[in-house]
Amino acid sequence: MNGQPKVPVPTLARLATYYSLLREAEEAGVETLNSARIEGLSGIAATQIRKDLSRFGELGKPGVGYNVSELREHIGKILKLDRVQHVVIIGAGRLGQALAAYPGLADYSFEVVGLFDSDAKKIGKTLSGHLVRDVATLSKSLPGLGARIVAIAVPASSAQGAADAAFAGGARWLLNFSPTHIKSPADCLVRDVSFTQEFAVLAHYSEDK
Amino acid sequence: MNGQPKVPVPTLARLATYYSLLREAEEAGVETLNSARIEGLSGIAATQIRKDLSRFGELGKPGVGYNVSELREHIGKILKLDRVQHVVIIGAGRLGQALAAYPGLADYSFEVVGLFDSDAKKIGKTLSGHLVRDVATLSKSLPGLGARIVAIAVPASSAQGAADAAFAGGARWLLNFSPTHIKSPADCLVRDVSFTQEFAVLAHYSEDK
Incomplete structure (x- = not known):
């Protein structure tokens, strides 16, 4: 930071x-x-x-x-929830689609303004109400979208590449849903959302009785 | 607790x-x-x-x-990750499917043993590699599945009903992905995973400059 x-x-x-x-x-x-x-x-x-x-x-x-x-x-x-916050999602798989359609986001004034993927079969299609764009165009199109927050919902092996493209496009605030660590520039913040860790916390309490 | x-x-x-x-x-x-x-x-x-x-x-x-x-x-x-932990997912929508297929879970010895939904169009189909079962049968079938942890991935309006069915089936550890509060018996633990809250934390840092 x-x-x-x-x-x-x-x-x-x-x-x-x-x-x-x-x-x-x-x-x-x-x-x-x-x-x-x-x-x-x-x-x-x-x-x-x-x-x-x-x-x-x-x-x-x-x-x-x-x-x-x-x-x-x-x-x-x-929390700056008194204004509209533009969000871009990278990854149009099941998780990215779930995020793009997540009803809670609109309730809190988050507006999904872009959904990106690298899969040629998905690019150009409309999924969860959003046109899927080519992730190769991300760094160029990000400034025009006015997105303050970028969510990473790609497989672990693609996460760093997706994040680097977002950083190159000026993104500073990343929400990382991929099960891997992302290296970031010093003035950027990556917040990890790990489903596995959430399950692990509960696992501790589950007694084998 | x-x-x-x-x-x-x-x-x-x-x-x-x-x-x-x-x-x-x-x-x-x-x-x-x-x-x-x-x-x-x-x-x-x-x-x-x-x-x-x-x-x-x-x-x-x-x-x-x-x-x-x-x-x-x-x-x-x-954390008791040294043993297999059975997990049941309620909700076979995009989020439930994403969870059922989440590669990180198997890496940590979590095994999805059941995927439930109330949608007649989904029940009986195989989604994310799992047969979708009728949520109306959940409380009866839960003990036999040996699931210690139940993930709730249904719309907010159905979350309490899904949780109550899980509690009735003996579940004590719930991971709630629905954007709503779930009331639980005193000896149960519900851990909320709120995507919106994760976005809200980042929103605070996003300066309008």
Whole structure:
């Protein structure tokens, strides 16, 4: 990273969790939530919640809690979910298609503006509502698409090449769904989403009884 | 959770990251890694790495570091990746199919033993190499499948129903890929994998310049 980020990634991940809960609460007509209730919904300790939110000046009201709409809006601004964020997806396989059609993204103002693949059978077709473009054109077309975030959903063996093409096109924020490590320039951030690691965390708890 | 888990979930998530890195290093023929090098590969602070590993008696050798194979094996035992773990996937849409075919799972000894859906057009077909079964039969067939972990990959509106069927069949460890909160019995653990939240974390860093 070029300089230290103001908010650490684990804090941002928790803020995103709060945002999601607040959004559901708001839709259900809930007006206030206290930290104990947010702990019950999120599994995050109430002390941690209060610490995270006081960092941004949100202290809640003693005996009442946080105003759901205000807090959701406040966190949305911190996470920059108050504006449309363009996203490009590399890989039009099952996972890339699932991402391109993932309903949660539009709910959070993420807009998929490009879907790329290297497979000649897929290029030019419309999958999950998006025209599949040739990944060989990615670095040239990326600036014009205005995408801030690029998701990598290709096989592990193609992941570094796809990422390098994205970096060459000016991408700095990558979400890597491929089960491999991606090397990145110093001013770029690659966040790994590993399904295997998520399964591994649960495996620890599964007793053979 | 029924009683406090011995190892906190965030620690397990980091252990899974170390395991993944050690596996790649082992395949590349690397024999030792020190905490500074693991920090460079994982983005986790060296002090945190040493703290996590010393918890399990792994202290490494000063000036040499950790033996890659030994440490990988040790963490594998803690995460119970040293045995086959049966997994059932509910939802045979794009995401469920992507999970069922995800190459990383088999690499970590996870074996998909069942793929369920409610869509009559999918039931009975073979998708991603798995026969799609009727989710209405899930709670009855789950015990026979020996699945310790159930992944929920259905639309948000069907997620609670799918989870309840899994709980009724004896499932206690759920990985929830649906963009909604799932209510669970006290002795069960639901781990949310939210693509939207992963995007939201990156959105914070994307400056509009």
